[in-house]
Amino acid sequence: MDSSSVAGATVFKARTSRWFTGLAVLVTAGGLASVVATDGPAGLLTAWPLLGIAYGGWWLFWYPAVLVAEDAVSLRNPLVTVRVPWNALIDVDTRYALKLVTPSRGYTAWAAPAPGVWGTHSGKVEHLTNLPSTSYGPGGSVRPGDLKNTDSGHAAYLVRSRWQELVETGRLDVDRPEKAQRRWNLAPLAAGVLLVVATALTFGVIS
Template identity: 45%
Template sequence: MTHRASEPEIIGSRFNRTVCVVVWAVAGIMLLSAFFGGGEATLRSAPTIALLAYAGWVVLWRPNLVITDEHVSLRNVVTTVVVPWSALIQVDTRFALTLVTPGHRYSAWVAPAPGALTSQRMARRSRKAENENPLERSSDGRSLPGELRGSESGDAARRVRARWDALIEAGAVQTGTADTTPVTRTMHVTVLGVLAALLGLSLTAALI
């Protein structure tokens, strides 16, 4: 069967990016306050403000999950992990969206499973939707909190599984080679270096 190439899907955390905007707003207010405090106050505060804004980007905005016809890529805070479809054996959501390969588990920073209170609220909403519209009832039989519709882990897992199933059905995934298919893991050296430099400047400015 011929497989028609699909566009990559990029998934980010809605919650994390909302928090990041708040962090950037706080950093902007701090910078404005330092500016009105004079040149010395601005110079002393600038490294800390820059650290706050940059850390917000690194931890909250930059991480994502990318689904392509070749692999699933998890760009987390410290590393990026690229898992080819041939290496994947399971998609788990117990604590977060987790790609399982022989001997390894790789969790997505952008797709955590919901907490207890959030799970209860989502479960009530899901049951209400099912009662109002039987077509909305889940057919996969999964009941873990991380599988709930509307949760970042559950929604991301469904998109990963949908692409995986489509590729397998089209014969685009080589099966039986999970043990020998390499997974690429790259450390974000430059990003961590910038964070360390900004932290050092912030500490220096605070001690001057």
């Protein structure tokens, strides 16, 4: 898992994000080197599809994140960022991925998928102890997606820990609930569209 603090917020990213992003960049770098070796520097003018590979890796794997801040938790997905104020949160689910549930609907985090078979079986005792109280089901059971060694579980641990702290210290104004806010990630979307257009021009799809 990859979590860090930026501007007062804890930023979580999937543990595989840097590997997939790095792989995309390496493929792009190798492709660009091949283009230059074959066609010279002028060949870079037609290398937009290769740049699209690197950009796609960054956009799909490195850009998505879960941001746990003082006033809200935000899910930064490739297309949309959702900001969920703490007093709008009513449940945290990890069945398929980290999911923040509000009175109106649930919002799923691209950056925190639930584990597969390997992630489930690699769990240890320390991964299911000392979790926030809302992590446990009947009889103290723990869902595989709540294990701290998984992406969904570690992200859920960060969210639930902060949420529980706010509840126990009486800092949530439940009588004045706010609504979750959704906004399109316009800058990454615009950059993606430009790369698609440049690629189409390269292959003569657009004349």
